[in-house]
Amino acid sequence: MKILLVDDSRAIAMITTARLESFGHEVRHAINGPTAIDLFQKEDFDLILMDIEMPGMNGFETTTRIRSLEGHEQWAWTPIIFVTATDSDDNLVTAIEAGGDDFISKGVAESVLQAKMKAMSRIATLRARLAQANNRLQDQANHDGLTGLYNRRAMDLRVDLLWESAVQNGYAFGLLMIDVDNFKKYNDHYGHLAGDDCLCRVAACLEETAERINAEAWASGVFAARYGGEEFCVILPEAGPEVHERAGKLMVEAVAALKLPHEQNAGGYVTISAGAIRVMPAEGWVKEAFRLADELLYQAKSGGRNRCVAN
Structure with a gap:
């Protein structure tokens, strides 16, 4: 998968990137919310790992803005997993309301992290297949069935x-x-x-x-x-x-x-x-x-x- 890691701590980002890359994933790091939004608009990602506590724009606001980006409706359901050291009930509710899909601790065990990445990989594969099917349907809707020209x-x-x-x-x-x-x-x-x-x-x-x-x-x-x-x-x-x-x-x-x-x-x-x-x-x-x-x-x-x- 291609993963967007959003975390203001370079040290934690380096460790997390190494763990994810050891599982075979490609990782792009954003140091803050605005950088994450900019990257998301320029590149396609299969998963976003979002830190909550960041200076300026926190993870909740960053997620809300990503979900509302115009022209990116096809990626509006890109999975977003919040990563935090304080997995309180309030944070969980706020995360879901902001558009998040899951919630893990920064100290999550290696086996749990790998299992979650496997689940996200399956979702990414299904999304890719759906996108291909939608493209084929769109192509059929726009082209004449006999000649192949625009209808x-x-x-x-x-x-x-x-x-x-x-x-x-x-x-x-x-x-x-x-x-x-x-x-x-x-x-x-x-x-x-x-x-x-x-x-x-x-x-x-x-x-x-x-x-x-x-x-x-x-x-x-x-x-x-x-x-x-x-x-x-x-x-x-x-x-x-x-x-x-x-x-x-x-x-x-x-x-x-x-x-x-x-x-x-x-x-x-x-x-x-x-x-x-x-x-x-x-x-x-x-x-x-x-x-x-x-x-x-x-x-x-x-x-x-x-x-x-x-x-």
């Missing part, structure tokens, strides 16, 4: 934040609305399983192209999302002049270069159409930006498909 819900959340930032700071906002040309005919001709594979191939191409745009620094923070059905979006935060049009054309060219067979489409291959907008400065409602991009997408499809129309 509509996750895209909307990110777009709302990016749009608000653009409006407040007077930045530009770029957006591509993309549709796979004659996709219904593709499904009817090749079947829905092939249609799913087609969407996955197109999605991967859009994502790779977005990463290329980021890597070549046309814009930063560019990402692709599945809007619904055969429709996709590419978001270009703070896009410079003409970047949205260049990005749209690059997306169209990249998908065409895949040369995925589509006998019911002009040219015999899968193609996409795109509507590209750049709002500078961003103002009003982001829904209006999507509406304008959708209108340009319609123009691209009406004009023969396999093209990008930009404002």
Whole structure:
């Protein structure tokens, strides 16, 4: 385990650290409450051993502040064991109310200390497994089950934040609305399983192209999302002049270069159409930006498909 030891006595801290390290644990020492809080915010710990009697901020106050840290809710139940020479009933009650989980004496026997560390190690393992499971669930909630791109819900959340930032700071906002040309005919001709594979191939191409745009620094923070059905979006935060049009054309060219067979489409291959907008400065409602991009997408499809129309 990685343990945060909070104790104002360097001599006691050295002895305790040696004991814990002999059990195979990693120990970080904080000399006082403020230092402990700072370390806790910077690093992840499996356990905190908290001295009660410290000058300035005592262990109870330090624990209360750690438990209330914003942005650290996932660690709000990191076990905290109070270590003191006076294990009175009053101290025990105060420790629990402050957010502590256990209470041991500074002179605790080696066997008892080791047993408690084994119990805490089991808790740390369970916490790690739970965190992994939560991360997987969060990932599934944010990504489209078929293509792996951001889903509509996750895209909307990110777009709302990016749009608000653009409006407040007077930045530009770029957006591509993309549709796979004659996709219904593709499904009817090749079947829905092939249609799913087609969407996955197109999605991967859009994502790779977005990463290329980021890597070549046309814009930063560019990402692709599945809007619904055969429709996709590419978001270009703070896009410079003409970047949205260049990005749209690059997306169209990249998908065409895949040369995925589509006998019911002009040219015999899968193609996409795109509507590209750049709002500078961003103002009003982001829904209006999507509406304008959708209108340009319609123009691209009406004009023969396999093209990008930009404002």
